Amino acid sequence: MKLLDKKHSLQGTILSFCLIFLLSSCGKNNCRESEGEVKLEKEVSLVRLETEIDGLRDTASTRIFLDKYPLFSEKFLQRSKLPHDSILIKDIFGLSTSSHVDTMAMDVKREFKDLNWLQSDLSQLFSHIKYYYPEFYVPPVYTLVSGYGVDLEVKDSILVIGLEFFLSDSARYIARSADGNPLPAYIRRRLKKRFLVPEIAMVEADRFCQIDPLDNTMMGEMMKWGRVYYFMEKTMPCLQDTLLTGYTQVELEGLQSNLKTIWAHYLDKNLFFNTDLFLIKKYCDERPKIIEIGDDCPGRIGRWLGWQIVRKWAQEKKKGLVEVMAEKNARKIFSESGFKP
Secondary structure, eight states, X not given: OOXXXXXXXXXXXXXXXXXXXXXXXXXGGGOXXXXXXXXXXXXXXXXXXXXXXXXXXXXXXXXHHHHHOHHHHHHTTOGGGSSOHHHHHHHHHHHHHOHHHHHHHHHHHHHOSOOHHHHHHHHHHHHHHHHHOTTOOOOOEEEEOOSSSOSEEEOSSOEEEEGGGGOOTTSSOOOBOTTSOBOOHHHHTTOSGGGHHHHHHHHHHHHHOOOOTTOOSHHHHHHHHHHHHHHHHHHSTTOOHHHHHOOOHHHHHHHHHTHHHHHHHHHHTTOTTOOOHHHHHHHHSOOSBOTTTOTTOBSOHHHHHHHHXXXXXXXXXXXXXXXXXXXXXXHHHHHHHOOOO
């Protein structure tokens, strides 16, 4: 018997669609309880560099562009580490004349005509992060159509978004990996506009998630990702679980109803304390299906199961987000959670 049965009655299918519709339309009525947020001192700075790069006409205007945005030029383009500006100028100016980039730029211009929503959503995310971490520096945000193969890059003081990675399926450009090959469909499904801010929250979470560098177990990886997901739900209290995890509603319902089967598999295969890197990646990293559990079990199951354990631990021990993110001892979280489906 398959772990996740794809056969639904007409009634079940209708109910599923209704549930998805309700989840996507309830707005704040469906929010988790929020511990708090702070008012940002100033509006999030968002600069659309793709527009400026498209307007470059010669090397002189390109140098002016680099001088105009010194933080971007240094933190993202590593300007001072290059032997001469001419290398970078040639590279940037080439973006404004490339027909390949022009195709991406037209798709981006059509789908991301207005980014007020992004500025607003980032303000909410950053205000929640700053509530938990008052020292958090709200980074300036730069969008671009780069051709650099970068979807998101977060430095200590800058956030860069490659908008071409978050286009809809109707776009001509297909997101590609660093080797130039198109990304698999199961990954591209999550590279959409609605996933953009959750992806940023995930990247930000990694900065606060303390880990034990000597813990190379499956459990260590699971508890790390569990805390990343926990950070996301606390700093984006209105975020739907489908956007947080990247699973469809049907997949989430299947995982919940088959939790005991998943748990039994982990115990039977002694996975929690396993240190085989290949095996850890198989259960925690990108993969279309984990057929070892079931024909329809989605990938990244270790992250999702880790999240369930971390949530239970935080609830049982009444831990705040900062304490959760600071706890390096994965075995402590696991044992103290008392999690058992």
